[in-house]
Amino acid sequence: MHKPIILITNDDGIMAPGIRNLVAFMREIGDVVVVAPDKGQSGMGHAVTITHPLRLEKVDVDGDHQEFSCSGTPVDCVKLAVNKVLHRKPDVLVSGINHGSNSSINVIYSGTMSAAIEGAMEGIPSIGFSLLDYSLDADFVSAKSYIQSIVRNVLAHGLPKGNCLNVNIPAVKTKQIKGVKVCRQADANWVEEFDHRKDPRGKDYYWLTGKFELFENSDETDEWALANNYISVVPVQFDFTAYPMIEKLKNWNFDA
8 A cells, every 4th residue: 555755844953852743643644754954943934055055964763764854944955855865746745843833924934834835836735833832842742633634634635736734733732622723824923122232242232032913813813723722724825926916006107
């Protein structure tokens, strides 16, 4: 019986607890290949490495699957996996499990989700998974059955061209999860500040700080779903065209 080939990556690094759990979950579904950053790459978005060479090192692991650490970004990992490791497209790409939320506007900054978007750009059914818990001892196992169910559904039904899934999981026990809610990205943003400090030599430096601000409380959004103990599933596309604006712009006068 043919087993699906499952490519796994993340942005927290190849030894992060989230990806270690995801590998274990996916090995129950198919043949796993891991290509992940050799160190944390959170917040890298869709960055690619073009100014220095990339290194790919095989990692010794228990079991019958292959793992490679990459010196680049999550997107680099996907590109190398498809072109140099698998030499083909996998049946599904799963990214994560991220430590912390990638709901709402966070999808723009997320290395986890950028890996999934890159997979979609390559024509691979792709899913990004995130758990709303930043601690190293986060409980990833509580959502195991839901994660496996989502992956099996994608394998069975596929995804439309140019689409991937952004899945966020509340940090609660299995019995507290109310189910899966398919929803849209909430209207929210980061209100940013820069903490100004001086180093021991008197030179200025800055730490990015700020707070997350939610502008709505609709029960159709991922933020509402997570606040109410649902796993949120948001379909994401990489076509950024604002289609409603096209006709409006055609009525503007662009004459010099």
